[in-house]
Amino acid sequence: MPKLFFEDFEPGDVATYGAYPVTKEAIIAFAKEFDPQPFHLDEELAKHSLLKGLAASGWHTAAMLMRMNCDHFVADMASLGSPGVIELNWLKPVRPGDILSGRSTIRERRVSQSRPETGLVRFFFEVLNQSGEIVMNQDCFIMVGRRGMEPPPPRIVKPIKFEPFTEVQWPMTPLWFEDMPDKGGTTLGTYTFDTENMIRFATSFDPQPFHLSEEAAKKSPFGQLAASGWHTAAAWMRTHLANHRKIVAERKAAGIDVAPTAPSPGFKDLKWLKPVFAGDVVTYSSRITGKRVTSHPGWGLVAQQSAGVNQHGEQVFEFQGVVFWPTKP
Known part of the structure; x- marks a missing residue:
């Protein structure tokens, strides 16, 4: 209790x-x-x-x-x-x-x-x-x-239908800062949530009953076992970098120079819009929303909006992020 x-x-x-x-x-x-x-x-x-x-x-x-x-x-x-x-x-x-x-x-x-x-x-x-x-x-x-007061009943979340990014597709990485467009969107890839990986992540980082136990989750506002929000976020990063590795391999095979990856200083407006359940397949996407030079020599900042959509076309996740981006040597 x-x-x-x-x-x-x-x-x-x-x-x-x-x-x-x-x-x-x-x-x-x-x-x-x-x-x-x-x-x-x-x-x-x-x-x-x-x-x-x-x-x-x-x-x-x-x-x-x-x-x-x-x-x-x-x-x-x-x-x-x-x-x-x-x-x-x-x-x-x-x-x-x-x-x-x-x-x-x-x-x-x-x-x-x-x-x-x-x-x-x-x-x-x-x-x-x-x-x-x-x-x-x-x-x-x-x-x-x-x-x-009695705990709230399981939430009925009104589905938010995702409107796909309509800008010209762009390779996200590994372009240099000077070559990055001011706007453009791309699909990164998918991640499948299952009982095993959801419980494993929650056991390590977010051991709340509705992330750990089917029985306990039934009595929660989620109604069934749900993924930790941080698992949903980390899975975005996984698909982002899988997409990056694919493009790096293609560009290197073509003899094209590639820019290295860099860390992010943070994000804002992260929203967990709908629970992610076992069996959900989430497709992640990102798009550029702007870029600017920084006071760090050799580095710019690129702003991006990212989202996750389940197999029903319902948006489950979004955030506004920024990442350091290397300028040409």
């Missing part, structure tokens, strides 16, 4: 928690599955990257924060999931040997107008390393049940 309800979270409350050890093996294991870029996989190659050494995937850092949150308070709260992330910033690399902790500040709370048995609590999370440096921050709402 939950111990913490909407009424227990007061605006202004601050909590510090966690001592999460980051290992080289864990960094590489996560990267191999979801974010296989050289600076997450190979110590020597990482020295020559923008990160100047082996570092955890940003999606891995977000997942590690989720695990610390679960261990500290989410496991004891009447959690109903999250609608998304307002903004997330990756501020410093997370290295092997780092010990991470979390700090939460409650910014506001309100009762849902459409579902009065549900409260919305806005958290500002910070992830700190052992030196007290903030390596990531995240601004988001969590939906929480109210004390003394």
